[in-house]
Amino acid sequence: MMNRLIMLACGVMTMSAAVANETITIATVNNGDMITMKELSSDFTDKNPSIELKWVTLEENILRQRVTTDVATRGGQYDVMTIGTYEVPIWGKQGWLTELDKLGASYDAEDLLPAIKSGLTVDNKLFAAPFYGESSMVMYRTDLIEKAGLKMPKSPTWDFIRKAAKAMTDKEAGVYGICLRGKAGWGENIALITAMSNSFGARWYDENWKPQFDSQEWHDTLQYYVDIMEESGPPGSSANGFNENLALFQTGKCGIWIDATVAGAFVTNKEDSLVADKVGFALAPHNNLGKRGNWLWAWTLAVPASSKKSDAAMKFISWATSKEYTTLVADKKGWVNVPPGTRASLYNNPEYMAAAPFAQITLDSIQSADPKNPTVKPVPYVGVQFVAIPEFQGIGTAVGQQFSAALTGTMTVKEALETSQRLVERAMRKARYPK
Amino acid sequence: MSINKSNKSKLIYTFLAWTISSLIFFPILWTLITSFKTEAEAISSSPSLFMFDWTLENYEEVLARSPYFNHFWNSIVISLGSSILGLLIAIPAAWSMAFVQTKRTKNLLMWMLSTKMLPPVGVLIPIYLLFRNFGLLDTKLGLVIVMTLINLPIMVWMLYTYFREIPSEVLEASRMDGASIGEEILYVLLPIALPGIASTLLLNVILAWNEAFWTLILTAADAAPLTAFIASYSSPEGLFYAKLSAASAMAIVPILILGWFSQKQLVRGLSFGAVK
Numbered sequence: 001m002m003n004r005l006i007m008l009a010c011g012v013m014t015m016s017a018a019v020a021n022e023t024i025t026i027a028t029v030n031n032g033d034m035i036t037m038k039e040l041s042s043d044f045t046d047k048n049p050s051i052e053l054k055w056v057t058l059e060e061n062i063l064r065q066r067v068t069t070d071v072a073t074r075g076g077q078y079d080v081m082t083i084g085t086y087e088v089p090i091w092g093k094q095g096w097l098t099e100l101d102k103l104g105a106s107y108d109a110e111d112l113l114p115a116i117k118s119g120l121t122v123d124n125k126l127f128a129a130p131f132y133g134e135s136s137m138v139m140y141r142t143d144l145i146e147k148a149g150l151k152m153p154k155s156p157t158w159d160f161i162r163k164a165a166k167a168m169t170d171k172e173a174g175v176y177g178i179c180l181r182g183k184a185g186w187g188e189n190i191a192l193i194t195a196m197s198n199s200f201g202a203r204w205y206d207e208n209w210k211p212q213f214d215s216q217e218w219h220d221t222l223q224y225y226v227d228i229m230e231e232s233g234p235p236g237s238s239a240n241g242f243n244e245n246l247a248l249f250q251t252g253k254c255g256i257w258i259d260a261t262v263a264g265a266f267v268t269n270k271e272d273s274l275v276a277d278k279v280g281f282a283l284a285p286h287n288n289l290g291k292r293g294n295w296l297w298a299w300t301l302a303v304p305a306s307s308k309k310s311d312a313a314m315k316f317i318s319w320a321t322s323k324e325y326t327t328l329v330a331d332k333k334g335w336v337n338v339p340p341g342t343r344a345s346l347y348n349n350p351e352y353m354a355a356a357p358f359a360q361i362t363l364d365s366i367q368s369a370d371p372k373n374p375t376v377k378p379v380p381y382v383g384v385q386f387v388a389i390p391e392f393q394g395i396g397t398a399v400g401q402q403f404s405a406a407l408t409g410t411m412t413v414k415e416a417l418e419t420s421q422r423l424v425e426r427a428m429r430k431a432r433y434p435k
Numbered sequence: 436m437s438i439n440k441s442n443k444s445k446l447i448y449t450f451l452a453w454t455i456s457s458l459i460f461f462p463i464l465w466t467l468i469t470s471f472k473t474e475a476e477a478i479s480s481s482p483s484l485f486m487f488d489w490t491l492e493n494y495e496e497v498l499a500r501s502p503y504f505n506h507f508w509n510s511i512v513i514s515l516g517s518s519i520l521g522l523l524i525a526i527p528a529a530w531s532m533a534f535v536q537t538k539r540t541k542n543l544l545m546w547m548l549s550t551k552m553l554p555p556v557g558v559l560i561p562i563y564l565l566f567r568n569f570g571l572l573d574t575k576l577g578l579v580i581v582m583t584l585i586n587l588p589i590m591v592w593m594l595y596t597y598f599r600e601i602p603s604e605v606l607e608a609s610r611m612d613g614a615s616i617g618e619e620i621l622y623v624l625l626p627i628a629l630p631g632i633a634s635t636l637l638l639n640v641i642l643a644w645n646e647a648f649w650t651l652i653l654t655a656a657d658a659a660p661l662t663a664f665i666a667s668y669s670s671p672e673g674l675f676y677a678k679l680s681a682a683s684a685m686a687i688v689p690i691l692i693l694g695w696f697s698q699k700q701l702v703r704g705l706s707f708g709a710v711k
Contacts, residue, residue, distance in 0.1 A: 025655055025656050027655070029670070030667055030668060030669060030670040030673070030675070031670055031672050031673055032672075032673050035500070038500075054655075054656035054657075055656065056655050056656050056659070056663075056667075057501075057667040058651070058663070058666050058667055059666050059667075059669035059670065059671070060670070060671045060672075061671075062651055062666050062669075065651075065652065066651065066652055069559060069560070069563055069652060070563075073560065073563050073564055073567060074567075075563060075567045075572055076567070076572075077572055077573055077655045078655065174480070187671070241671065242671055242672050243670075243671065243672075243673070247478040247480075248480075250475075250478065251478065251479060251480045253480060260672065262672060263672075266673070271475065272474055272475050274475075
């Protein structure tokens with residue numbers, strides 16, 4: 001009798017161990033699409049009862065600081081990390097990430113948009129799977145532009161944007177023609193102004209890694225930015241990032257907003273936006289030089305090399321970035337809420353195209369961005385709105401502070417560019433470029 | 436005449452005190468109010484202080500989305516644990532510095548305080564590696580240790596200041612009566628310095644509760660306190676101000692209540708020895 005009881009207890013223990021024998025920790029950002037992923041993750045655990053999920057959701061900058069420390073010291077706290085297209089090529093080269101070679105036969109990696117996939121591949125090895133991708137575009141108030149007697153082209157020039165912004169501005173009524181990022185930071189004003197500078201023919205470095213802020217192209221870019229914001233921008237714009245401009249646009253205070261394509265879903269959401277049915281979309285502006293001022297970014301899921309549960313982690317990534325997951329989100333939350341910008345099949349889906357009025361522009365913008373040839377002249381780096389080198393976070397933020405000072409008027413455009421040139425030259429000398 | 440003058444100045448000081456207190460408290464009040472708004476109302480360009488549709492939906496969503504009570508429990512263990520452990524080390528240290536001084540005591544005190552001048556990020560990598568090697572990452576024990584070390588200089592300084600106010604003759608008398616060092620500290624020093632010890636404890640609980648560098652870096656899912664809970668509602672792409680406010684309110688209310696009930700003790704302790 002006693003023996004039977006012991007055997008039964010052993011059997012139960014073995015069975016329970018088989019049911020949940022692995023826990024993976026997922027670090028992610030607090031964006032709407034990630035929250036949905038967490039909400040729907042029971043679908044994954046139902047299909048994989050042996051894997052338990054632990055979530056760490058954090059603000060982007062805190063997450064970046066935390067996962068960078070962990071991956072660089074091989075801390076092993078996380079099994080799945082949410083990282084951006086800036087980190088993947090750098091970390092992949094450093095050997096900090098595990099190659100995603102076990103995503104399963106049904107994963108269909110060929111369906112991933114080439115522009116996004118190329119930024120996640122190092123030496124033909126895929127180091128991260130895209131969860132959602134974004135570019136930037138023009139969002140504008142259809143009623144205000146009509147009132148101004150203008151019509152937004154599908155692909156406007158920067159000159160048209162300036163003219164339209166001026167015409168739409170009514171400062172007494174608190175309506176400003178243009179809202180652009182002004183907050184200093186490599187992921188804030190630098191993302192916008194670098195992407196913008198590409199369409200003006202500027203570049204961060206020449207082929208020999210010599211900084212180029214003393215060029216006419218950079219002067220034209222920054223002068224344009226400062227002038228249009230002075231003419232038609234909201235007060236205090238040097239403190240405005242994505243969220244501040246979103247709030248201004250949603251409450252009817254902005255005529256034109258140029259920012260991430262992901263904002264398309266927010267500004268057309270009737271629950272939060274007062275102007276939901278008065279929004280039009282256009283491609284990011286150009287300057288007749290063959291490049292548009294749109295960026296390219298993707299939030300991706302990757303497995304750090306220090307993870308001891310890489311097989312389970314890859315199973316999760318395969319689920320979260322699959323076509324089946326897209327269908328699951330569409331079933332539960334509607335097509336407009338599926339993570340955009342990663343798979344070609346999504347843009348062949350008529351239901352999605354009908355539900356998301358910004359879908360075609362998002363696709364066109366993503367496909368036109370080329371991280372390896374971001375601007376008119378040749379460059380030695382990869383990245384559209386950033387330079388994929390480890391030093392860029394520091395350099396980008398320092399330059400962003402100069403541009404922000406030019407916007408507030410504490411510095412002239414010339415002074416801001418001269419200081420930026422000196423700053424970047426010194427940083428590159430210290431980092432011993434060219435390498 | 437002089438009574439009138441004194442009343443007038445009392446009125447001015449009272450008015451000034453209320454104005455400054457209101458200014459300091461306003462951001463907290465605004466956070467509390469925003470936590471009862473919808474996201475659309477939270478970003479409104481003409482925000483209302485009280486006239487809006489009050490809702491509890493943010494609290495419901497925050498409670499549904501995050502394990503609030505796990506974070507809350509972690510905060511309690513980390514802040515109380517580190518403060519008590521810190522006191523156990525700081526009391527004997529401060530006793531020796533106050534009553535058995537050497538010519539290097541002042542230098543030692545200054546050196547201890549100077550460790551607070553180093554930006555925490557300067558020692559991030561060594562501490563992270565130590566934690567990794569000792570298996571302390573994402574553990575409450577690890578956080579208790581690091582919080583104790585961070586706040587120890589302040590605790591020693593505060594207790595040293597309180598102990599210096601106590602006449603050494605009282606301790607000498609207990610020694611004459613045959614008390615050991617332990618008995619001297621436990622039965623003579625501690626009862627006299629109790630207000631100072633209590634305020635040191637309370638201040639360190641508050642400091643540890645609000646610490647948001649190490650608690651964010653060294654934790655993941657298991658030991659994350661309320662600071663990590665708040666950080667999970669901040670987003671650079673998406674407006675979650677009302678939910679962020681609800682999360683912030685849930686994180687600060689416990690410590691506000693503690694501060695409210697212990698304010699007399701805190702003020703008494705902090706002003707101990709102020710007038711000599």
